[in-house]
Amino acid sequence: MTNYARMYRWGITPWEGYGRAAAGSIATLLDQEEVERSRPLGRALDVGCGRGQYTPELARRGWEATGIDYVPAAIEAARSKDVDGVTYVVADATNLGGAGLGTFDFFFDVGCFQGFDANQRQAVGRGITAIANPGATLLMLAFGPTWFRALAGGVSQDEVRAAFPGWTLLAVDPAPTGGLGWPMNRTSPRWYRLRRS
Template sequence: MIKWMTNYARMYRFGVAPWERYGKAAAESIASLLDREEAERSRPLGRALDLGCGRGQFTPELARRGWDAVGVDYVPAAIEAASRKGGEGVAYVVGDVTDLSSDLGSFDFFLDIGCFQGFDAEGQRAEGRGATALANPGATLLMLAFGPTRLRSRIGGVSQAEVEAAFPDWALLDVQPAETAGLGWPMNRTAPQWYRLRHHP
């Protein structure tokens, strides 16, 4: 868990963030998934937590859509870059998603795009426990994760069973293949999936 976090921080330090390309390439498909979240809710939408938000690629979009959005990331430089973007209804916090603070408050929606997949089983369960502790009844979680491959130690990846094991108090509502355009090799060979879960306390 710590080794992956260290590599992640180092990549930001050198200005390398290949995962940000995916958000641009798959913007349409991500938008449709967020549309679905909104369609099932009345307004105001509530609070959303962007887990592993990086430099704030998706957090401002959540706010634009009407969520009271909070982004959390382990790397201070990433949070500083995100904060410089500004935006109404957005807050950023330096924090470890495997040790989420109760000071963050409670949330109705969680977004994890490529964060959970980078942890070992212990880290995955820790993220699951933290999200569960902050989840309001009926909260949903939308997660993008690569499938497990031979390159897992370098680029991460998880199975459906591992997702379910980390979120035992959540019902798996949907699993669907994610767009691979824009990922490039070898990430486009990882069979990425979108997982949607609902908290049932």
Template structure:
């Protein structure tokens, strides 16, 4: 898709940026020691990863597509790290431990088995008290065109995590049919040991 220049998921950047900034700011304020390490899951060309760094997080983006990671690195900023890796096999990437995980549209494109694998990987890399912020489209009659997941499917992939909130995401700027999928922001917290 990157080679063809067809990346409809990137359309959400302008519309979702303000809402994402507020969500990251809340995590930064509520974290006792201030910002820590953050991992952008399925970061693509690094559209959102720099938002983490701008807010003081040590930001790392991971994506399976080498061309996307190469583009992300070329865009910068220099203080953000990008790694080619599989979100369904995070422990093998040697990334270390994280305090915040960001998934904007990656999880929803995975099979049920892959979603469970992402959940296990995030859990393995999570520091005590870590947070997961996920933007996912809901299931709709357009599921063949736009993948989506239900709240139950999201929760099932992250056992041992507490769902703190599920909030409507602003669909402005998405275009049809993505604007018909009831996108949600999910906020999970990993229990402190």
């Protein structure tokens, strides 16, 4: 797994640059997610939220938003933004069932799942499933299994399916690579949308 604590310490946070560059396409995906829902939207979990780049946007859109990350400094930075309607928790994505978070209707993951090995991905899948309400959806950005996988992470569609048995894969769409920089812009990123059966 990527050592995110070290990357934050060194100021190497390419995922934050990507979030700014891809803001329009991410907004479109969140718009599509909300079209199928009635208000209130329900509870959303930003998995691997880092310093809270997306969690406030989920709250602004009407979700009861919680962001989790295992790096305490990232959560501290997210909390310092003091955004109403947002909760941040230091938690491990591979042990969500034991984090006491309650249940959720929507899960948002921008690059967290892809950094885990096979056993950890299974644990993430079990944890999300354990706290997912019936009909919950997961929107996840992940790099593909390119030869950069050892450096930047990545998963195949089959690996995503294997981690989420009991979920229906609704869509797999290419993600824009603008703002990623090399070598991430060579990793064939995909947006996965799944629904708990």
